[in-house]
Amino acid sequence: NLHASLLPQYRGAAPINWAIINGETTTGVSTFFINEKIDEGNLIISKEVPIEEEDNAGSLHDKLLEIGEITVLETLEQIETNTYKETKQAHSDTLKYAPKLFKEDGKINWNQSANQIHNLIRGLSPYPVAYTVFVAKNKRKETMKIYKSQAVVEKHHATVGLVETDNKSYVRIPCSDGYIYVDEIQLVGKKRMPIKDFLLGNKNMHLVQCL
CATH class of the missing domain: 3.10.25.10 (Formyl transferase, C-terminal domain)
Incomplete structure (x- = not known):
């Protein structure tokens, strides 16, 4: 699976929005194996993407989409050739989450x-x-x-x-x-x-x- 954040940070439905709302200067994409918990499976590849001052959710989405396509292809190649390495996600009380956004x-x-x-x-x-x-x-x-x-x-x-x-x-x-x-x-x-x-x-x- 592909997630639009550097997992384990910003697990949830709206990682792009919350990264900017919280004033982050870096985010990224992560590929991971799915397990029974949401966005908590073992990591395969993570790639960083800077958040520029002029970025909004729309422009950052487009950046992450582009790098995400490349990352998915790399992940599939590693799985196909059995060269991937799994990394267990860290668990910490300081993690930031990205819950679904509501009007309020x-x-x-x-x-x-x-x-x-x-x-x-x-x-x-x-x-x-x-x-x-x-x-x-x-x-x-x-x-x-x-x-x-x-x-x-x-x-x-x-x-x-x-x-x-x-x-x-x-x-x-x-x-x-x-x-x-x-x-x-x-x-x-x-x-x-x-x-x-x-x-x-x-x-x-x-x-x-x-x-």
């Missing part, structure tokens, strides 16, 4: 750090997508999906979650230790778009509160 996992907590929020956005883009709920000027709650962002760490006295914008080129949202600059978003029922395009038709985001 994608809700942004603006009390977290800029890097934590940015990594959540990267780790859930392009699917299932991080989101925030805000109270519009008409008092209705709306959901905004965020596909792309930048994290800026700096001291401020702004209210956490209170949107700041010049209504032309940027939207930034204060968090615990800085700002998230929102680069690409989608409102419910609308198209995904860059923030500058969004602001052309939406001039009422300043001082909107994200929950």
Whole structure:
């Protein structure tokens, strides 16, 4: 079997997402023999892949798919020629897991750090997508999906979650230790778009509160 992590780390259904969400700089692929436990069989081959700062779940998936195809072929060749070596997976209390993602996992907590929020956005883009709920000027709650962002760490006295914008080129949202600059978003029922395009038709985001 092939798994999109360096086993035994990130056993589970969503290893690509969780590696980015947790701020890892390296991941990889592993081939292993299946046993009665999920993702715990003896390892055959593991290959490392760096996680770049600009990577999101989509781009990392494509990288791992490419190296995974090569790794599977190497594994099959070793099994066919009986040259493979099995390695028992380590068991430790410090292992990180990759459970299935649910909608609530994608809700942004603006009390977290800029890097934590940015990594959540990267780790859930392009699917299932991080989101925030805000109270519009008409008092209705709306959901905004965020596909792309930048994290800026700096001291401020702004209210956490209170949107700041010049209504032309940027939207930034204060968090615990800085700002998230929102680069690409989608409102419910609308198209995904860059923030500058969004602001052309939406001039009422300043001082909107994200929950």
